[in-house]
Amino acid sequence: MGALHKxxxxxxxxxxxxxxxxxxxxxxxxxxxxxxxFAIILLKKKLSSGKLNLSLVNLDIHDLAYDCIAEIFxxxxxxxxxxxxxxxxxxxxxxxxxxxxxxxxxxxxxxKVNHGIFRMYSEYDSSLGKILRNxxxxxxxxxxxxxVDRFGESFLVPCLVEPQFHLxxxxxxxxxxLLYETLNGNERIPEVLTLLSRSLQEQNLYARAVSLIGFAIxxxxxFSEEIKEHEEISFQPINTTDVIELIxxxxxxxxxxxxxxxxxxxxxxxxxxxxxxxxxxxxxxxIAVDQDGRDFSLxxxxxxxxxxxxxxxYKERYRTILEYLLMLTKKELGKELxxxx
Numbered sequence: 001m002g003a004l005h006k007x008x009x010x011x012x013x014x015x016x017x018x019x020x021x022x023x024x025x026x027x028x029x030x031x032x033x034x035x036x037x038f039a040i041i042l043l044k045k046k047l048s049s050g051k052l053n054l055s056l057v058n059l060d061i062h063d064l065a066y067d068c069i070a071e072i073f074x075x076x077x078x079x080x081x082x083x084x085x086x087x088x089x090x091x092x093x094x095x096x097x098x099x100x101x102x103x104x105x106x107x108x109x110x111x112k113v114n115h116g117i118f119r120m121y122s123e124y125d126s127s128l129g130k131i132l133r134n135x136x137x138x139x140x141x142x143x144x145x146x147x148v149d150r151f152g153e154s155f156l157v158p159c160l161v162e163p164q165f166h167l168x169x170x171x172x173x174x175x176x177x178l179l180y181e182t183l184n185g186n187e188r189i190p191e192v193l194t195l196l197s198r199s200l201q202e203q204n205l206y207a208r209a210v211s212l213i214g215f216a217i218x219x220x221x222x223f224s225e226e227i228k229e230h231e232e233i234s235f236q237p238i239n240t241t242d243v244i245e246l247i248x249x250x251x252x253x254x255x256x257x258x259x260x261x262x263x264x265x266x267x268x269x270x271x272x273x274x275x276x277x278x279x280x281x282x283x284x285x286x287i288a289v290d291q292d293g294r295d296f297s298l299x300x301x302x303x304x305x306x307x308x309x310x311x312x313x314y315k316e317r318y319r320t321i322l323e324y325l326l327m328l329t330k331k332e333l334g335k336e337l338x339x340x341x
Contacts, residue, residue: 004034007033011101012098018084028081031084038109039066045152046153052117068113071083072108142193148163148209155210161201162208163209176222179196180327182196182199196210243337248281255273272318279302280322280325299319
């Protein structure tokens with residue numbers, strides 16, 4: 001930490017030296033170390049929020065940080081640091097405070113990190129990279145969203161809408177539930193963005209903005225869910241008794257994880273919640289054991305648990321939640337089945 005304080009204190013002198021072209025090796029190393037520290041901060045934040053998958057590139061977080069900021073320190077034949085000179089050269093540095101100068105360096109680093117992550121997904125995760133590219137293209141053509149940088153994170157905000165960043169950012173699970181409720185899985189990216197814009201403007205619990213990478217990850221999951229479900233639970237790698245036990249374990253794991261979201265927040269009673277997972281276990285058994293889940297009606301089986309439940313009541317109060325919990329449990333079961341192979 002002491003070294004970083006020193007690098008921060010020397011930043012103005014070091015930047016002046018870079019602009020004049022008379023920087024020393026130690027001055028360059030101080031700027032690199034400071035930039036690397038900023039990159040690590042942002043990468044750790046993305047890693048903890050599930051927006052970064054290091055296993056794709058077989059790099060540790062420190063190496064990825066250097067990879068992302070490398071372009072900043074590219075030199076020409078005259079040993080001139082092209083990007084740093086272009087970035088800081090247009091500023092009136094004598095009018096900037098030390099804090100402002102440091103913030104400008106942080107913004108540059110964060111921009112390079114975000115660009116590096118997009119590049120990483122394009123190279124190593126083709127499906128996610130394609131969604132990110134198509135999302136950006138759709139935004140440019142439709143102009144129904146603006147891309148806003150906030151603390152190093154790219155957010156999508158509906159055009160002409162106050163983002164309300166004083167409210168909490170929508171959690172990944174809530175975004176997944178919102179998209180799962182809104183989409184049927186065959187929309188194109190422009191249609192998805194139109195529906196997302198409308199949904200964001202109709203809610204007041206969270207900021208009217210979503211993370212670009214978080215949106216892409218969630219969308220990829222929803223669009224590929226039916227294919228994954230078929231691949232993951234249409235075979236029987238182990239005996240029927242073990243499959244039933246895995247269904248029970250997967251169901252209980254999801255049930256415990258989501259209790260606070262639905263029961264503690266009074267979206268469902270304990271009894272309703274329990275009955276939903278009874279139906280979920282029946283549905284998974286019909287698919288994985290009987291190989292006969294195609295005609296399984298969630299409504300009909302849930303009505304057996306809640307007598308006199310009308311189809312209108314089911315659609316209005318229960319359908320979205322039940323289908324979402326079923327999706328989560330199928331994913332969990334798929335993971336468990338893969339571990340058994």
